[in-house]
Amino acid sequence: MQQYDDIPQLLLWKPYSKGQLAMSLSDFLLKNSKTDNDTTLSPRRLYYINPVNSFPLEEFQKLVPLNVPSNKHIYDNIMINQVLNMNELSKTIDKIIETTKDTTDSNENESNPKAVHTIPSEALIVISGIDIMFQNSNMSDTTHAHNLLNSILLQLRLTANTNHGSFKTVVLSRDQGVPRSGSTTSQKRAKHDGNTVYDYISKYYADYTL
Amino acid sequence: MSFGVPLSQLIVERPAPLSTRLPELDRALGTGGLEGGSIYEVYGPPGVGKTRLGADLVREFLARGSGTGTTGRALWCDTGVPAPLGEMRDVAASPAVFHVRLERFTELLVFFMKLVAADAAEHYGLVVIDGFSQLVVDHVNNLASRQRDSAPQQQHLQQQRHSLHEWKCRDLTLLFSTMTKYAVQHNCTVVLLDDCMNTAYQTDLPANLEETYEIVADGSNFFVSGGSGSGSGSTNLGGSGTNAARGGSARHVQALRSALVANAGVGSRDSTWEVFLRGRVGLLWDWAPAKGEAAAAGARGARPNQAGASDATPNQASGKSRAPDRVRVAIVYTDLGADTAASGTGRRAGLPRVVQLPLVSAPPRPPPPSEPSALSETPTQTTPVLSAATAPSQSSEVVGDSEDEDEPL
Numbered sequence: 207m208q209q210y211d212d213i214p215q216l217l218l219w220k221p222y223s224k225g226q227l228a229m230s231l232s233d234f235l236l237k238n239s240k241t242d243n244d245t246t247l248s249p250r251r252l253y254y255i256n257p258v259n260s261f262p263l264e265e266f267q268k269l270v271p272l273n274v275p276s277n278k279h280i281y282d283n284i285m286i287n288q289v290l291n292m293n294e295l296s297k298t299i300d301k302i303i304e305t306t307k308d309t310t311d312s313n314e315n316e317s318n319p320k321a322v323h324t325i326p327s328e329a330l331i332v333i334s335g336i337d338i339m340f341q342n343s344n345m346s347d348t349t350h351a352h353n354l355l356n357s358i359l360l361q362l363r364l365t366a367n368t369n370h371g372s373f374k375t376v377v378l379s380r381d382q383g384v385p386r387s388g389s390t391t392s393q394k395r396a397k398h399d400g401n402t403v404y405d406y407i408s409k410y411y412a413d414y415t416l
Numbered sequence: 417m418s419f420g421v422p423l424s425q426l427i428v429e430r431p432a433p434l435s436t437r438l439p440e441l442d443r444a445l446g447t448g449g450l451e452g453g454s455i456y457e458v459y460g461p462p463g464v465g466k467t468r469l470g471a472d473l474v475r476e477f478l479a480r481g482s483g484t485g486t487t488g489r490a491l492w493c494d495t496g497v498p499a500p501l502g503e504m505r506d507v508a509a510s511p512a513v514f515h516v517r518l519e520r521f522t523e524l525l526v527f528f529m530k531l532v533a534a535d536a537a538e539h540y541g542l543v544v545i546d547g548f549s550q551l552v553v554d555h556v557n558n559l560a561s562r563q564r565d566s567a568p569q570q571q572h573l574q575q576q577r578h579s580l581h582e583w584k585c586r587d588l589t590l591l592f593s594t595m596t597k598y599a600v601q602h603n604c605t606v607v608l609l610d611d612c613m614n615t616a617y618q619t620d621l622p623a624n625l626e627e628t629y630e631i632v633a634d635g636s637n638f639f640v641s642g643g644s645g646s647g648s649g650s651t652n653l654g655g656s657g658t659n660a661a662r663g664g665s666a667r668h669v670q671a672l673r674s675a676l677v678a679n680a681g682v683g684s685r686d687s688t689w690e691v692f693l694r695g696r697v698g699l700l701w702d703w704a705p706a707k708g709e710a711a712a713a714g715a716r717g718a719r720p721n722q723a724g725a726s727d728a729t730p731n732q733a734s735g736k737s738r739a740p741d742r743v744r745v746a747i748v749y750t751d752l753g754a755d756t757a758a759s760g761t762g763r764r765a766g767l768p769r770v771v772q773l774p775l776v777s778a779p780p781r782p783p784p785p786s787e788p789s790a791l792s793e794t795p796t797q798t799t800p801v802l803s804a805a806t807a808p809s810q811s812s813e814v815v816g817d818s819e820d821e822d823e824p825l
Contacts, residue, residue: 224751253420258596258692259453261423278424285420288600290593298420338691342593345586380691 213330213374214413215366216359218404220379227378228265234330235280236270251327253302255287255295256334257342292343292354295336299358302331303365306373327372331362334378337403355403359411377412379404434480434542434605437472440771444748445695452541452603454694455595459549459610459674464699464744466609467499470544473607474507477542487512488541495519495547514540521555521587524548528594532601539602549610549675552588556681559583581683588676592692612698613678614671672700690752698747699773744773 235250254261261284270277289295306329336355343351362375401409408415433449435442442449450456450473458466474490481487492499492507494517507513518524524545531539560580599606674696677686690696747768 254423257593259451259600259694263423263427264447272424272427281424281427282422284423286423286426287420288597290597335691338589338593338688341589341688345590 213376215374216363216407216412217374217376218379218408218412218415219376220404220415224262224265228262228269231262231284231332232266232269235283250283251306251329252284253287253329253331254284254334255289255298255331257288257290257338258335259288260334261286289339290342291339292351292358295333295339296354296358299331299361302329303361303373306365306369329373331373331375332378333375335380336377336407337380340403355406359407363411377404377407379415429603431541431603432480434473435476436469437476438469438746438773440773441697441746441748444746444769444771445697446750450605450607451694452605453600455592455599455606455608455692457548457608457610457674457676457693457696458699459612459676459696460699461612461672461701464701466699467546468503469699470546470607470609471499471504471507473605474513474542474544478507478510478512481512481541489514489539490542491516491540491544493518493524493543493545495524495545496550497547499546518551521551521591524551525587525591525594528591528598532594532598536602539598539604541602541604543604543606544609545607546609547611548608549679552584552676553611553679555587556580556584556679560680580681581685584679584681585683585685585688588689589692592689596692608676611675612672612700613675614673672698674698687752693752694750696749696752698749698768700745700747702743702745702772703741742775744775746771746773 231252231254235252270280272278272281287298289298306327340351340355343354366373366375431452433442433445433447433451435449436445458469460466470492474492477490478487490510490513492513492515494515496519498517501508508515516527518527563579595606598604747770749768
């Protein structure tokens, strides 16, 4: 993945590995992180949303050792959310947006003399396994699941637009994409199964796919 | 639903991985054991030691709790045939171990839904479900019979199978979602002890089955692949790793898969529910030529018997040759959700690790029948115990003739 500034408002990232993911997340959090000598920068906050226990903790701990005292705030700024369906995802995204808005407002209104140099908190939302969430909702109500998917992605894009680059979303894809082997059976099956959620996001909402 | 937990808090609250008491397996899992907040599947033929592994996990869980002074609660869930209680008396006698008997897939689903909604103070840190796959197989078979009744002749067989697979995936996803919710909420480790099934059910069977597969001529009824690389390419093949490692290109490869995958609802979209599994461990038998016989067997072009748990006794060995040594192997799959990922080590995620485990020692004599164990005294076990004759497991049908095929407990 790229540097935070280069990340578009909504990025679909595939394929990924735990090592790559951990490295990108640590890059995002370590660059520009708040140190004892520098109080002008707000720490970045990472919201990791996933249905299963999939945060690459081992790999991340190798890159950002927990026993280093200065790294503690980095771990404090990673929020893990377990979300199993689109309803829960919608609520979680709403709360994140609300929290981000509050933080930005408080930073802008801060009355310390260094407030001029203060930048709003940068937030990165990483959504892993959105296909599972969609599938779980799709089982009970297909139309509602589609509506929620659209509204969530629209909301993310809208918030990113109004926050001027300080609110970005990365959707991690588990999609296998086009089979490399060129197996006709696999291609037929993929055609039969229709577009995946990731195809849909890539086509209509993501700035681009990595 | 709660709104996020800081990672620092999660790390503090996260319990240490639960050791399986098999150091080789702990290492192969990569984390030193089974992690909390996760679901693991253990599958294998009867008698390979799945229930023993489950009992050892409960023991380890209790020992860890007593070491830290915070003994958690463990739940043992029986499904079909109750677990043999020979070596489990200590487990059953513990007040921290609870027992429940569930005989339907839907019962299990409702049970976990109630657990999710139950008081957080009374949660389980370890849940072992013995014979989980049998519930799923029965459930799929029920769906199949209903499907046959509702649309007897019109529907093509392939359509029926596709539909069954869809139903299986949907229901397993629903169940595993609920299980995952509970497991993550309470840092609970859920262990599923499953049967295995041969590759007669594998997904990409060619139409000309006989040309690609053959049946072992030693009396066992396993389908085996004609070459080490001719499997379906799935991550569920059992035994291929060890045999391929020996470089025997012409050797038959035993391919056993979890009964969750290989059943009447076989299909291509198992990844939809497999993503909920943190790891999958296949416990299988493998056969190594007896010492001193390997070279001679190689010279004769003989192939060691690799037909699962159907023992080749010394009497069966022809002439002066000895029976092959039986070894127990574990095939460990992790990162089941990372389909296309290439790990940082250059090793493709999803490829299994194969480790050799010590053989299970001979079980001691079970207690006399007049001495009921604590498990059987629990009020939840009110249903009559099914006999092996009325509820045979899938894999025991496949494995066949061994007399001591009960779990060695």
